[in-house]
Amino acid sequence: MGAKILEHAGSVPAESAPFDVRQIREDFPILARRVHGHPLTYLDSAATSQKPRTVLDAMTVHDTTANANVHRAVHELSRLATEAMERVRVQAAGFLHAAHPEEIVFTSGTTAGLNLVAQAYGRKFLRPGDEIVLTEMEHHSNIVPWQLLRDQVGVVIRASPIAEDGSLDLAALRRILTDRTRVIAVTHASNVTGTVNPIAAIAAMAREVGAVLVVDGAQAVPHLSVNVRELGCDFYVCSGHKMLGPTGVGLLYGRLPLLEQMPPWQGGGGMIASVTFENTRFAPVPARFEAGTPPITQIIGLGAAIEYLERVGFAAIGAYERPLLDYATGRMAEVPGLRILGTAPEKIGVISFALEGVHPHDVGTILDREGIAIRAGHHCAQPLMHRLGVPATARASFALYNTMEEVDRLVAGLFTVRSVFCR
């Protein structure tokens, strides 16, 4: 009996344990390494996050004990692989609070998810002159797929403006919507400014005009608890590698009645019911959208990432990350000539900044030699760069494993940048 209790205690690790960032950091092997002779200060999680050992182990265990193709064979390994993959689908449905596991489609990432919606939904339901509303803060992957659709179908793309602080101008969004608006595609959180958009309010506007709401959740999922039903969106997409999981895998949530009306995006194995040279009957949802062998190992890694995030819990993650963001914002303001781009009240831990007289690339190179990894460039958001009036920004982005000490290192590094350029 006592052994049983112990075993139980061991298998459900510390759900209510207080958030201890030192313990969290020990879960991420890469954080122990050094770069250019300095401890790694990884502040580029908005580009790709690091993986906890449980994710790495889950993929290794799968590859060394159960590797096989899914939905294909009668043998034991194929059964194990199929079951493991379908368990992740159930897990992902729970993670996004979808009503049914069939509403979860495995993709190769956010970009693939957005292309899938644009093509499979857009080509079926949109007509020439229909309008798609985006926002000025969208990533290229939530712009270009719609432009491809525009060129195929003849739809019109409109961009809703942002306010000075980087938040979405909701009144302007409302004005831009018309009875021709069929799709609103918006990011949940900006990869440049960190702005978190009020998705539920946008969903209400979408319903008023009869448009579907597509949400790019790539940046939001590692930081916020996402409930697609409470948000009221029709589609929600995200990537494994920004939420502590591996690259090459992503999730598309789609409301079942919509998915069921949508034709396939790509053809191939796995998405059919029967094939002759004259005709093909397509498999039901979600297999219809999963042509070819899926990234099975990565899906299993993503399952471990979801488990990790849920075990730590978004309440604890939020309670830790918000003060960290506030601390970083305050400390960075101490650097002379530093301007933060994006100061919306609702933000995730993403800080884009400009340092007067210094190009972001030069900031990035000097920080790199201090072991500090940040991103410099246009962040695949050139329309937003244009709106902000800069060709590029430097960006520090934070995850649950970052510390205030790392913020201090960043700030010290920024003073070093100044000492090189402003002498």
Place this chain on the structure above:
Amino acid sequence: MTGTSALYQEIILDHNRAPRNFRRLEDADRTAEGYNPLCGDQFTVFVKLDGDRVADVSFLGKGCAISMAAGSLMTTLIKGRKKSEAAELMDLFQRLVTGQTGAGGSVPPQLAPFNGVSGFPERVKCATLPWHALKAALESRSEPVSTE
């Protein structure tokens, strides 16, 4: 000590702060654009030819300290040279910043400050961006040249 002093040598910082020949050449008979899609950096190079010789050269645009200084030093070095000499210098510069030293030809002292770039492979494209634009201008290509 920042570990980056080999890259950000004083002469490079100086050319970044005050780039030479940083202007439009109104009577240019060749112009070409260089663009790095990874970072959005962009330069236009203007060339005025006198037969086979570069009578005047200038550049405009935006970019990091390395690309700005590379463009600035390039214009000071190329002015008055033959097109064939410019091509040779570009070749030398490319070898210098990629660490292929001893490949023949002597590096003009004006380019020596860029020897530190070879220790920063991710910055090679910054250094060569204005040179690619110059090459396109001399070869009369009208499409913008890309580093990719």
